[in-house]
Amino acid sequence: MAADQTGREPTGPLKGLRVFDLTRVLAGPTCTQMLGDLGADVIKIEHPTRGDDTRGFAPPFLPGADGPTKESAYFAGVNRNKRSLTLDIAKPEGAALAKRLIARCDILVENFKPRGLAKYGLDYASLSGEFPGLIYCSITGFGQTGPYAPRPGYDSLIQAMGGVMSLTGEPDGLPQKVGIPVADLFAGLYATIGILAALRHREATGQGQHIDIGMLDTHVAWLANQGMNYLATGENPPRLGNQHPNIVPYQVFATADGAIMLSIGNDATFERFCKAFGLGHLLADDRFATNAARVANRALVTDTLTPVMKSRTTAEWIRELEALSIGCGPINTLKDVFADPHVQARGMVIEMPHAATGGVPVKLIANPVKLSATPPDYRTPPPVLGAHTEEILLEAGLTAEEIGSLRAKGVV
Structure with a gap:
């Protein structure tokens, strides 16, 4: 070769x-x-x-x-x-x-x-x-x-x-x-x-x-889990916007200055979230106690958490949630993505010479x-x-x- x-x-x-x-x-x-x-x-x-x-x-x-x-x-x-x-x-x-x-x-x-x-x-x-x-x-x-x-x-x-x-x-x-x-x-x-x-x-x-x-x-x-949801029930899954069909809360929430993705993947994490942010009383409510119950009461969970999530800025939420090992992240633009220190540390942008650019490296x-x-x-x-x-x-x-x-x- x-x-x-x-x-x-x-x-x-x-x-x-x-x-x-x-x-x-x-x-x-x-x-x-x-x-x-x-x-x-x-x-x-x-x-x-x-x-x-x-x-x-x-x-x-x-x-x-x-x-x-x-x-x-x-x-x-x-x-x-x-x-x-x-x-x-x-x-x-x-x-x-x-x-x-x-x-x-x-x-x-x-x-x-x-x-x-x-x-x-x-x-x-x-x-x-x-x-x-x-x-x-x-x-x-x-x-x-x-x-x-x-x-x-x-x-x-x-x-x-x-x-x-x-x-x-x-x-x-x-x-x-x-x-x-x-x-x-x-x-x-x-x-x-x-x-x-x-x-x-x-x-x-x-x-x-x-x-x-x-x-x-x-x-x-x-189609993964959504395909399986259909095959298991015979029912077409509905559009849910930024929400997850099988996990709640696992969705975008408005914050005081923007928006955030909150990803609470299990009951133990939800319990940790509630106790940290003055929502411990929800754990005694059968509608909130398990993920299956939260999925069944999706609108109630969303409405309950919406004003709470608006009480802090995105940066504040990320700082506090990450300290508790609760899944969260900002809604990045592509400018944000390519400036992200983790993306940069992982080497996700390379530069190469190109015959047509007059010496300017091409970013890929x-x-x-x-x-x-x-x-x-x-x-x-x-x-x-x-x-x-x-x-x-x-x-x-x-x-x-x-x-x-x-x-x-x-x-x-």
Whole structure:
């Protein structure tokens, strides 16, 4: 495997593995960035003129020495540790070159519509016979089978169809989607888990396999306690705003100068809370005595605690509650999050050089997986379009003349 732009060989548990990345936008790139962070050599395939769709999802653009660059922040967020190769697989020569590169890869990740790559001979059925050890991961909105399989998948659509919007929002308001594209992100993370499992299987048997990730499937899978609440009762859980369906009080309260999240997870903690803040009498009231009773009397508990919580500022509550080991936290803006001393101590923002910024380091959100022996490896920044095309093709054995001919024909 070639050294990266810094001249340093990749490290990490996936060092030595090569990924043919036919993904774009968010779900697939989330998966392949995770693989890259863990040491894999990710070859990102992009259209020669358009590139990944998210290169156009802007503003905002990355800041440079002379103002905004032409590189979108969206693209930068999920495309570090990848080498960009421009390739038009719709051209016969492009599809043939793709197969030549796949022959040197361990993993292929794609998020085309089901059977969308068959016309290029790049679907799993076409490749598995020639490359039996290939791990081939498909990420789509609805999976490879079922009545919805042909439909396009979009994050907000999946949030709507997957039930989470029916659970999110105020009881008397409209259903709400989550403020970040969780359907895409979860699909990408489940895809990563599937690939790691398939790698273990190949290590034991030598055989690759097809991984079928449907965003709707992954969305249903993380309905978690709310999904189980429905399966246990047959009743649709109501929207509760910022309250918890199974624990009370576990919600946002207004304070004297803002708001706070109060998370009282069990009866012993509730007892400690009541005794510390002049509410000991509630413990003798059957409506407050147990969590089950508090859930059944949710409105009463909320109304009782609301004036109490308004009696102190957010900072005062946090100081006093933390001293009692009672769960609480401020409602942070993103400015607050990235300024938080704990977030900073955990190294959740990294800086990398970038070819387009004129020497200004690019700030990126770090990988949260803390591995003691093989931590995430930040080697290369999000690439400019086609930055590694010649490098990758030379590695594959093409000559400079062949590469020049392919460029002239618009293949790369």
